[in-house]
Amino acid sequence: QVQLVESGGGLVQAGGSLRLSCAASGRTFSSNAMGWFRQAPGKEREFVSTISWDVSTIYADSVKGRFTISRDNTKNSVYLQMNNLKPEDTALYYCAAGLRLRLPVRGSDYTYWGQGTQVTVSS
Numbered sequence: 001q002v003q004l005v006e007s008g009g010g011l012v013q014a015g016g017s018l019r020l021s022c023a024a025s026g027r028t029f030s031s032n033a034m035g036w037f038r039q040a041p042g043k044e045r046e047f048v049s050t051i052s053w054d055v056s057t058i059y060a061d062s063v064k065g066r067f068t069i070s071r072d073n074t075k076n077s078v079y080l081q082m083n084n085l086k087p088e089d090t091a092l093y094y095c096a097a098g099l100r101l102r103l104p105v106r107g108s109d110y111t112y113w114g115q116g117t118q119v120t121v122s123s
Contacts, residue, residue: 004024014085020066034051
């Protein structure tokens with residue numbers, strides 16, 4: 001049974017930082033893309049970032065220069081370092097694993113999803 005478990009969310013003031021982690025179990029994703037998405041209340045889920053098996057990355061324009069995605073294949077994990085957080089970053093953050101594309105940016109291109117970790121940024 002494949003599981004993705006996110007951690008590291010919390011409440012932080014604007015300008016602060018958080019580091020999200022996502023640990024996968026049940027299969028290895030070292031040859032696959034891993035990504036982060038987020039969903040704010042009343043809004044659709046949106047793409048945040050993705051990292052390929054060979055460590056290429058893509059970021060949404062809204063987080064470029066502030067967020068950094070990374071992965072540790074020895075731990076079957078992906079991370080999202082979030083700096084200079086803004087109130088508009090408040091959302092439930094999900095990690096996901098994609099099996100087909102090298103750098104998928106659509107949610108429909110991901111097969112496995114975690115349950116999410118809440119990030120709240122106060123002004």
